[in-house]
Amino acid sequence: MSNQQYIVPRVGVSEMPPELNTSAGVSLGVIGIVGTFSKGPINTPITCYNVYDVKRQFGDDAMNLTGFKSARGAFNQDPRPEKIVIVRVASAAAKTASLDLLDGQSTPKASINVSALTKGTDGNNVSVKITAGSTPGTFDLVVSYKRLPQETFTGLDLDTLGIPSSYVTLTKAAGANDIPAPLDDTPLSGGDDGATTADADYIGSVDTNGVRTGLKVLETVNVNVVLCAQQTSNAINQALIQHCEQMNVQRGLRVAVLNAKKAATPSQTIAAQTYNSGRAIMAYPWVYPVEDTTKTVAPDGYYAGVLAALAAHISPSSQKVQGIAALERVIPMDADDADLIALTMARISPFAQDIMSSEIVISNGLTTFSYADPATQNDWSQTCYRRIFDKVEMDVAARTKWAKSQPITEKGMFQPLRDQIDMILRDYKDKGEIFDFRPTICDKSNNTAETIQARRVITGISIRPAAAADYIDHNISRFSA
Known part of the structure; x- marks a missing residue:
């Protein structure tokens, strides 16, 4: 740069919107597990990055303990989840050796x-x-x-x-x-796991001093898939659903994986499926892990591991499940199988066996939420719809934090927000994570004098998710040269 540029002072004016915060990327690959273990702090969130980390911090598997079984199932997936946040719970009988x-x-x-x-x-x-x-x-x-x-x-x-x-x-x-x-x-002697727990130990509470237990601990941690290890009670399932529905962008939007009852037939599982939430997935049946083929374990960790390792816009349908030696009840992945059809119609996401490869796969990627109502088109039945909207919402929130406390004007606020959100959505579309979007609305049409006076800024964001294919029709014909 020439020194002559500094001889005559000048003022350069550049009209630009406030500097936009960028995001390092929003992940949906973190699992939160509440369960029982043989050691480790109780009611404290601890992050583990692989199964050996779980053993080091919480101990190995044992017949009467739940947490390791679900964590192992999750980490068995390839690719495996980014990490698991574990909350150990125990009954009052827990003692220190x-x-x-x-x-x-x-x-x-x-x-x-x-x-x-x-x-x-x-x-x-x-x-x-x-x-x-x-x-x-x-x-x-x-x-x-x-x-x-x-x-x-x-x-x-x-x-x-x-x-x-x-x-x-x-x-x-x-x-x-x-x-x-x-x-x-x-x-040393006298150690007790406190493994004989009640539903309340998993559901947890917040006392008058703000001390949290059980599932309530995960309210303070950003996770994306949650489960109460190996549990099947209605009370715990309802608590998981409520937990997910009450979370916000800052705490991390999330979905729950629920377990069907052990040894339940498809008809019994269908009769018990009374939940209706876009934030819950009912997994079925119980499985025999490769590490111990003599005992069944609940499928929650395996399903959560597949889901956490997937890109948000990809359906878990037909995804291979690792670490399962056999299913408690074999369901062929066959269009003519009545059980598979009935489970799908009941909004249950079962593991099934691919007849051609003998692999264990997830047969559909459904939440427990009912199918679309033609009057409202309010359809969150596909897990990938729920997750891609969660990812977009968290991403937009993270990358528009700059707007807080900025002046609410067209050039200072509305136009920069429109431009940035459209840029974010265009990137999602270009990557194939969404099918399309409409231009963001953020102007005087949805920001009235009253909302501005209340210091609120409203954006209208409309996304068309990428639909998961339910059928592939191959039309094969013979032709002559």
Whole structure:
């Protein structure tokens, strides 16, 4: 740049709308799971990125626990979900495994209490060994997990118990004066998962201090697909639907995956399907996981994993489901199968077996919401319709935050909003995520003197979603040269 440009001062004026915030992209790939586990904090949202992460933070599978089964089913999908936010729940019976270390006096008494970090039976796998320290009045501690040494802490005494352990905490016993006596490797005991839960533990609540439990914890977290692991009760299903319907753009718009009853026939499942919400999907039947083909598990995690890994505008119909060895009830994916037709008409989304490939697939991508009313054309029956509208709504909201507190004028507000929203929708159309859109309306026709006085700005956004194909008709004919 020439120095001559700075000889004569000048003022350059450029008429531009306020700088538009850009979005890093809206994801619908996060699953929220409420379930029981053998360890981990209770009623606290914890993010996991793979099944090994779930094991590390919440423990492995167990017969009477629910959360791992659903999380594993989700992470079995390829591609797998972006991440899962887990909320561990437990009954009041949940207890922390512990061990009192005794001193070496002639009449031994408690010196130090060793406790697992969290409540649950996984704490019973932790053991500790005590040896004399290298300095008088100190001791060394070895922490093992399933009898394999994991951590060693040296030179401890009654005043230095704040160790950075991944397994235990140490607390000085009341009235203790002496360090613990040497002790062979000894397990902690008394841990309880609190696995015998009630519906209320999953549904949760918010107390007068704002402390949340169960599903209520996920109200504070941005997730896109939610489920209560392995649960089938009407009360929990209704709570899941209400949870999703009450969410807003800031908290994350979402859909719920509901489970049909275990061992239910198609006719029993159809009779029980009384829900009517565009934000709920009824999955059926229960399945045999490849990890243990002797027991069935609910399909919620598998369905949620497929859904979270899909682009929002793609229907889950005909998508392959990974990690399933067999279905509790085999439903052929055949146009002549009466059960499949009946389940579809009842707005239930079953797993079926593709006759040609023997793969397990989702037979339709329906929500529990009723089909279109010709009078209103209010049709959210396709899950992909619901999700693409959610994505667009969250994307538009994120990228138009600049408009808040800007002057409500044609050039300062209305035109920039119209231009930006149309640009966003044009990008969705060009990528094939929506079929078409109408120009955004944001002017004096829908922003009256009254709404402007109330400091409200209204935009009219109209989108035509990309329809999911229900039928492919191949017309094959012979021709002669």
